[in-house]
Amino acid sequence: MGYQHELQLKVRDYECDIQGVVNNSVYQNYIEHARHEFLHQVGVDFAALALRKINLVVVRAELDYKRPLQSGDEFTVGTILRQSSRVRFEFMQDIHRIADGALMFQARIIGTSLNERGRPFLPPELAEHFHTIPSSPQV
């Protein structure tokens, strides 16, 4: 699909709830882990940023639950990073079930960086990895 990063994972039973499916909150764990793996791969170092008093923060998450992941399901998390506004970036993340390729979940995670005075900006370390597909209209 042209993702910049793909991560393969498997549902663990403790992630499922009384209804026998992965709890809604756990999808955010999956995609946070995928974002960190992606950033690590392209050399964006949280620790180094933090030392320079730069914090990456999520300001908004839009999550679409398409089909429920279940015990034993293997799936991929595909990630694209792009600019969202002057001082914001966004991760577009899709979860597909490997067995049949079904789209299970889609997320748009909007973030920014705060400098040492708490003012939002786009760090160049991140900007150089922005995907060039056009962004969706900003909310």
Place this chain on the structure above:
Amino acid sequence: MGYQHELQLKVRDYECDIQGVVNNSVYQNYIEHARHEFLHQVGVDFAALALRKINLVVVRAELDYKRPLQSGDEFTVGTILRQSSRVRFEFMQDIHRIADGALMFQARIIGTSLNERGRPFLPPELAEHFHTIPSSPQV
């Protein structure tokens, strides 16, 4: 604020992550718990619904992170339930820090019910508890 339900909670240290603040996914735990407490209070019984093969499911979550909750913070989750479309309902949920009343987090959780054939509908048990404030424009 005219919430239909308010729940008071306190941050637990294991809910905080490396950055020293509540992890983004944990807010979904907080508001899910608040929704279940609200539904339980108005007599909507998941188990009874399930026996009639009715499942309540989340189809979309819009989450706005305003300020980070931290270790020891006490907060309220305020909840309003209203109709969102012909076959969908939505929970509007706000988290305020008790110490200073600051708005920390806002969520719009859109759900539906699936009958035994997997077709979406609005169960009357839920509809009778819809708040009468007008819904925001549907996405």
Place this chain on the structure above:
Amino acid sequence: MGYQHELQLKVRDYECDIQGVVNNSVYQNYIEHARHEFLHQVGVDFAALALRKINLVVVRAELDYKRPLQSGDEFTVGTILRQSSRVRFEFMQDIHRIADGALMFQARIIGTSLNERGRPFLPPELAEHFHTIPSSPQV
């Protein structure tokens, strides 16, 4: 029961797993939160200890699962702190279901403090709160 600290909690649905009961790992969340609340109440300040390069760490946990907590259960966590060996302390923690007083879970959490060179010791801030009941034989 002569606990030094008691905390009242309620099971949240997301803490339950496929089997419909609280997942085994979640009991450690409950009792960790109870220990932190206890220490906070007696004035032991993790942050202040950490500034002096003192870390409290768990070295062993013995957990007995008696009866499973379920959705909606309200329960208490009772805590006693005592000396366990020359350089170790232990928390004895019991979970009782409020509805019928049944003992659901018992834990013995053995910890120590590490000074800035990584050497274990008993910080006086903690020792002054040791319960005087005799310790069980040390493993």
Place this chain on the structure above:
Amino acid sequence: MGYQHELQLKVRDYECDIQGVVNNSVYQNYIEHARHEFLHQVGVDFAALALRKINLVVVRAELDYKRPLQSGDEFTVGTILRQSSRVRFEFMQDIHRIADGALMFQARIIGTSLNERGRPFLPPELAEHFHTIPSSPQV
């Protein structure tokens, strides 16, 4: 080491807590997942057992925290299953850090099966996979 099953995993950042290390409760997630993968591999089917009203339950966990896992660490969970008493089995589980082979964590998880009348027994499906090394003295 002669484990019957080995699983390779990697720490995810959301599993780390304020202290910057994997939270104590998360180790139980890791080893539960390893046990389920092991049982699945040898053909023990929870769902099929449950249909016959047989439940596998943990009655006691002994957990030794040797060294803390940290963000980014890759590790293995090695598992051995053996008989523990007439009606109990036990999993011996070790976590080693891959980078240097260091032993990070050891667990002894004692379980039993409950039949439809709640009486403990050893299901033959499990017994045929018991390792033949002698059990440690029973507590």
